[in-house]
Amino acid sequence: MDKKDIKRENSIKVDYDNIDVADIMDQIKRKVERKQEKPSKEESLEEFPLVPPSNFQKDSGIEDAEGTGKKKRIKMILLKFMKPFAPFIKLLVLPVHEEIMETAQNLHKTNMRLDSLSYEFRRTMEHFKEYTKLLHSLYHNLVVELTKLKIEEESLRNKTRIIEKDFESLGRREKALEKLILK
Amino acid sequence: MKLAFVVQRYGLEISGGAELHCRWVTEHMNKSCEVEVLTTRALDYVTWKNYYLEGRDLVNGIPVRRFSVSKTRNPESFGRIQSYILEEEHREEDEFRWLKEEGPFSPSLIKYIKKHQDDYDYFIFFSYRYYHSYWGVDAVPHKSILVPTAEHDPIIYLKIFKKLFRRPQAFIYNSWEERKMINDLSQNEHIPGDVVGVGTEIPACYTGEIFCKKHNITGDYIIYIGRIDENKGCRQLFNYFLRFKRETDSEIKLVLVGSTILKIPSHPDILHLGFLPEDDKFNGLDGSLLLVMPSFYESLSMVTLEAWALGKPVLANGQCEVLKGQCLRSNGGLFYENYQEFKEALSTLISLPELRLAIGRNGQKYFTKNYAWQVIENKYLSIIKRLEERK
Numbered sequence: 001m002d003k004k005d006i007k008r009e010n011s012i013k014v015d016y017d018n019i020d021v022a023d024i025m026d027q028i029k030r031k032v033e034r035k036q037e038k039p040s041k042e043e044s045l046e047e048f049p050l051v052p053p054s055n056f057q058k059d060s061g062i063e064d065a066e067g068t069g070k071k072k073r074i075k076m077i078l079l080k081f082m083k084p085f086a087p088f089i090k091l092l093v094l095p096v097h098e099e100i101m102e103t104a105q106n107l108h109k110t111n112m113r114l115d116s117l118s119y120e121f122r123r124t125m126e127h128f129k130e131y132t133k134l135l136h137s138l139y140h141n142l143v144v145e146l147t148k149l150k151i152e153e154e155s156l157r158n159k160t161r162i163i164e165k166d167f168e169s170l171g172r173r174e175k176a177l178e179k180l181i182l183k
Numbered sequence: 184m185k186l187a188f189v190v191q192r193y194g195l196e197i198s199g200g201a202e203l204h205c206r207w208v209t210e211h212m213n214k215s216c217e218v219e220v221l222t223t224r225a226l227d228y229v230t231w232k233n234y235y236l237e238g239r240d241l242v243n244g245i246p247v248r249r250f251s252v253s254k255t256r257n258p259e260s261f262g263r264i265q266s267y268i269l270e271e272e273h274r275e276e277d278e279f280r281w282l283k284e285e286g287p288f289s290p291s292l293i294k295y296i297k298k299h300q301d302d303y304d305y306f307i308f309f310s311y312r313y314y315h316s317y318w319g320v321d322a323v324p325h326k327s328i329l330v331p332t333a334e335h336d337p338i339i340y341l342k343i344f345k346k347l348f349r350r351p352q353a354f355i356y357n358s359w360e361e362r363k364m365i366n367d368l369s370q371n372e373h374i375p376g377d378v379v380g381v382g383t384e385i386p387a388c389y390t391g392e393i394f395c396k397k398h399n400i401t402g403d404y405i406i407y408i409g410r411i412d413e414n415k416g417c418r419q420l421f422n423y424f425l426r427f428k429r430e431t432d433s434e435i436k437l438v439l440v441g442s443t444i445l446k447i448p449s450h451p452d453i454l455h456l457g458f459l460p461e462d463d464k465f466n467g468l469d470g471s472l473l474l475v476m477p478s479f480y481e482s483l484s485m486v487t488l489e490a491w492a493l494g495k496p497v498l499a500n501g502q503c504e505v506l507k508g509q510c511l512r513s514n515g516g517l518f519y520e521n522y523q524e525f526k527e528a529l530s531t532l533i534s535l536p537e538l539r540l541a542i543g544r545n546g547q548k549y550f551t552k553n554y555a556w557q558v559i560e561n562k563y564l565s566i567i568k569r570l571e572e573r574k
Binding site: 012014019020024028035111119 | 542
């Protein structure tokens, strides 16, 4: 096992006799959160350093081309020829180099920001989902309540109609009784 | 006991999805019941154009009855209707119009089911979202069993499906997540059902060495098997994998097996081998460190089960509830929901061979316990037995 492996094993604790994926994923998520918090603190404290990020690599295609037969020899000759001018060339190239490094650093940071933004976006979406579910159940309850009210309204209307009819018949009875008494 | 398996397409040429699921189940259920497949003449799932001959056929010893598709699907007009019903306020008639466009539009199949319902004890319908399932269940609700093979996509929220999910006599689900989604959607908990899924056919002999030699692969690799499509999360996988390669010094390769409808980035460590025969596929799985499953929408993921059958760990997209649930239940895979988690989970699995082995073993145990063919057959039979007892 090499150094990297030992480091990895230190960061994720695994019980090999009783593997628990949920626990491993919790550890991974915590590790990611810790990593995401770190750069945001650093960002506010320091300016962009003029060194390339550790993971910044040259284009592998260029590397391959440099490494092959004839081109290598031509390159050696050119390098010998250019040696006296090296400090001057370095001076000329320095601003460009610094600009490239700065751009690479900026890109790296933008990437990190995008990651944290997408994380935030997903969290917000989760909240929206919950909110929509709540609205849905609220809507459902409202429909139920409205239906109940509608039924109640119908029964009250029927009762009113019955009472009105009773009232009418009582009126008629009253008139009939009045007639009898007056006779 | 005579069972009719009703599915949108059926044939040896169809190598994945609900159709293969149906074929395997039918072939295994043939041992204990009399079975017949009712399907269409289509082979192409985009247009449903008639391909096979109409009438009776025999596929791997299973009697198949094929019915013509009366109207092929026009992808453009289908796309328009689908966007309309997903994005706009619409009526139920619009959803029926969508269902007809979705197809395979074969009224003769539905007519046959209605007319010959007494010839069969039960009709087992595969894939809720197609014409044959909706109108088939509608024709014989008292004899229907639905295998929804539902994914968590927006189509499932159509109003017509809420009604459909309350009609069959029983359900055969692919996963617990699918069951919960359908129950929540249609409050159909009272309808009997079970989480069953599907087994897989593993070749007697497989070895990764042959695969590496044949395809000239040196060093460690992770493998993706399936259609290379944006909907399957492949674009995200490519982005994550390329970023992973940039940010770490890992020499890991990504091997892709399957036909593609997506531009694959040109990178020396991304190897696309195209569509491979079954034995080659299993050799590839055997030689890999793990299977990566980046899909956002899965009803079950048969290839994940195949990886577990071989004792291989899985790295799945955690945004897919089914894959995440399967990984947690089986302890047979890790999952990711963003790039940082992908990087950490993949690095962990690459650097800890012992963990890969242990997780793979868990997956294998989970597969044997839940997806061995005997278990699947027994679950189908027990559902039918329950329905018979209720009669």
